[in-house]
Amino acid sequence: MRKSLLIIFYIFLCPCFSFADIDSIFYSSNNLYISHHFDQALEGYLSIVNEDENNGVLYYNIGNCYYRLNQLGYARLYYEKSKLYNPTDRDVLHNIEIIESQLIDQINQVPEFFLIRFVQNINKQFSSSQWGYLLIFVLYFNLFLFLLFLFTNLVDTRLNCLRGLLFSVPVLLCVAFFLIYSNLPAKYNDAVLVAPNAYVKTAPSESADDYFIIHEGLKFQVIDQVSNWSRISLLDGKDGWVKTVDFEVIK
Known part of the structure; x- marks a missing residue:
């Protein structure tokens, strides 16, 4: 019985210790960065990057360290990784612009068809997970309007529900499209x-x-x-x- 309790204790609490260690390393690396010990801060961040792969802030901090160490390639790489999770983050976009201004190679993009560019610009406003959350919200909103329309006897309320559905159903379809689009495997x-x-x-x-x-x-x-x-x-x-x-x- 005692061994069973120890096993249960180990299973449930070890992940907590692991998360605590990750947070401890992350915050100590932040302090090292503030103290201008960029190489040591970078070492700390990289030691936990495989344990927290979906952390856009961590990638951003790694990019900052590489930039301070004058390694523009790796700085750009990790800023771009951070951008995948925070596509509209001003700090990330600003730092990428700074690096682009310092590059030796200044490449002019071939103009794209305006409709493709329009869709891509909208898609960049949110990450894939954010499109998913937005879809859930709009879906529940549509469901609420539909149920209200079914169970209310007030004419004005039913008309308002119909107007709301006429607007929100196309929005639902658009959000669903961008969620699917953002999850399509990249051709390259x-x-x-x-x-x-x-x-x-x-x-x-x-x-x-x-x-x-x-x-x-x-x-x-x-x-x-x-x-x-x-x-x-x-x-x-x-x-x-x-x-x-x-x-x-x-x-």
Whole structure:
């Protein structure tokens, strides 16, 4: 009986201790960052990143450390990771803009069809989980209006419910669309160059001709992979092959 109680105690309380350790490391790393011990703060943050993979604030803090250590590639990488969870966070977006202004490579994006750009801009306003919460809220609101319409005998109330449903049902469909859209698997993976620079080749081989050179912190899409080489595409439409070890995928 005593052994059983100890096992139950271990099962239920060990996760609490684990979470307490993560919080302790996180806050001690914050204090190290405030004290300008950026390398030690970074070490602390990275030690818990695999235990708290869905923490946009943690990714943001890691990005800050890398930026202070003048590693623009990894700083951009972790800011972009943070952006996945906080797509409208002003601090994250501002820091990404700062890094982009400091990059050697200034790439002009090929103009997109306005409707695609419109949908993407709306989708970026919320993360996937936020679209899910919004869908639940709108769904319950529609259900409330529908039930009120069914069970009330007041003509004015029934008319107001109908007006509300005429407005909220299309909203429900739109939110459902963006939830599905935000969860669609990406056709290509976004990545950031973390090496100081990389020569983009015309083929996946060391002996292939150099096409152009890119530098640390540049964001691009990975569209193919052959052995230890990856084919990348830039915003301006240029593409070529780089070594896979030179970049990190944002995910």
